[in-house]
Amino acid sequence: MKRYQIGSAAFLLLFGAVICWEARQLDMGRIVKPGPGFFPFWLGFALVIVSMALIIQFRRAKAEGPAQGLWKELCWEKILYTLGALLLYAFFLESLGYILATFLLLFFLLRVIDAQRWWVVIFGSVVTSFITFALFKVWLQVQLPVGLWGM
């Protein structure tokens, strides 16, 4: 746990340092007339200081219980599958059109991530795709991409 915590603070430290570096490339201006780089630079600097303080705090803290992974006994692979499906959805939404893409996504989420009964999966994904299309595109006039056959 402690190691993970220090890792997270180290990441913030690195992020702050990168921001400082990048802000230096912008015009810093002077204190009388601060430029675009002024605010980001001091923010990055502050983040570096705070994350150093965090690292010191974590190092001093007593190890809490046995060293245990954050992902033990959890089905974290479900997250990877879901994330993958959502990314694919983002890439294919415009070419497949809303209804088809949504049907495929819901089918996958209902069946693979959490095994629902087959009729729930099929009924749920078909009906939801059409109803949300009608609700958002037709009624609320939200722009949703259409693919084949105007769906």
Add this chain to the structure above:
Amino acid sequence: MDFLGGMIYGFSVSLEPSNLFACFMGVFIGTLIGVLPGIGPVATMSILLPVSFKMPATSAIIMMAGIFYGAMYGGSTTSILVNIPGEAASVVTCLDGYQMARKGRAGPALGISAFGSFIAGTLGVLGIMILAPPLAAFAIQFGPPEIFGILILSFTMVTYLAGRSKLKAVAMAIVGLILGTVGLDPIVVTPRFTYGSVTLMDGLGLAPLVMGLFGVSEVFFNIEQRVKQEIFKTDIKGLFPNKQDWKDSAMPITRGSVLGFFLGILPGMGAILPTFFSYGLEKRLSKHPEKFGTGVIEGVAAPEAANNAATAGCMVPLLTLGIPPNVVMAVLIGAFLTHGVQPGPLLVKEHPEIFWGVITSMYTGNFMLLLLNLPLIGLWVKLLKVPYGILFPLILLFCLIGVYSVANNSWDIVVMLAFAVLGYLMKKFGYEPAPLILAFVLGRMAEESVRQSLVLSRGDLLVFFKHPISCIAMIIALVLIFSPLVMPPLKKVVQRTRRREG
């Protein structure tokens, strides 16, 4: 416009059929997501942000506000019946509400929480009406140093009140401010951190950020653990609390309302912390504090009143200063800005229809909620039985539709997913997303005010201590920042002297 005139004008706006409908939609959706665990008002409001583009500004904001206070009603239902707070602001309600349900008094518990919420909501709306106009008139004189001072105080309060680690909250606030600088510089219009991307020129969107951090990451967090929902089987009969119940809860509701309203005004409080304070207060004042936690009605009435009054209280700084005191208000400010309306001291003058319309709509909304929640409670309970396996694809789908339709841009989905992963990791490592979002929204204002102050004062860093209001704000902030260093030694001294005396 005077108080009475404003109120009458406000009701003439909020009772227009389209606004009445917007209000109904808001409180209905609010109750719905309040009942459903795993999706809260923050994510819902950002999902509906693009839908609200199409509505007139007043209706959009009426609907958004309705979601917030509606969620407070819905959240208590699950706390009482299932011991699962549908909303973080109803955590305290679980303590006595669930115990009441187990004793077969689910009805009165639900009843008192709805009536208590209604009374508190009404008092809260009255509070805004009295407090907001003079405050707005006062805030008109604020210049950049005053605004910066108040922002610093807000950030300090938010991190000071943060849950576990204040240092982590500070880090998150800084990250939020940094993310807020992406895009064009507000003063000289130089692109920053855009790396040649046209999408990033407009800055990161509030919707993908909020939906990623609050909506999708919450789903990720929930699907990795197998939660079993258990519904406590109880007959809900007699929603009306009896005479004794009313006698026991009259004062707690009043105290909870007042406390909740004033705490809600403070930055970083939100609707959650006031419930804890109010529960604590009732326990301390009670003649039988040992009974708290075993199902006493005061333990339900007070915090439920507090969270509703707080939703009204936190409208005050938003409407008068243009500074959102918590994340929900930060999203609400997004709704204002997409309609080109800048909330702040000028709002009451420039857009009286929004100012008075929204405030009075909260009153009609609270009334609708009473009607929605008492007779329809059976329906909400049924909703609880929907398994998470069916619920989470829907939550994800709504986030996808919401984020895509902001700009019809698939890249926004990718941005949302990136923040979802970030939010998931933050949750794992114990970093809170709330300070990040709040700082992100206020970042531009903070940068403008500090740079303008420096220009106006010709580079005098002490300018923030030379204006009385910003000076007071800065001093309070400094006291809060250094109090953890001073308080523990002070406590030790006090304890030592006590021991000596004893």
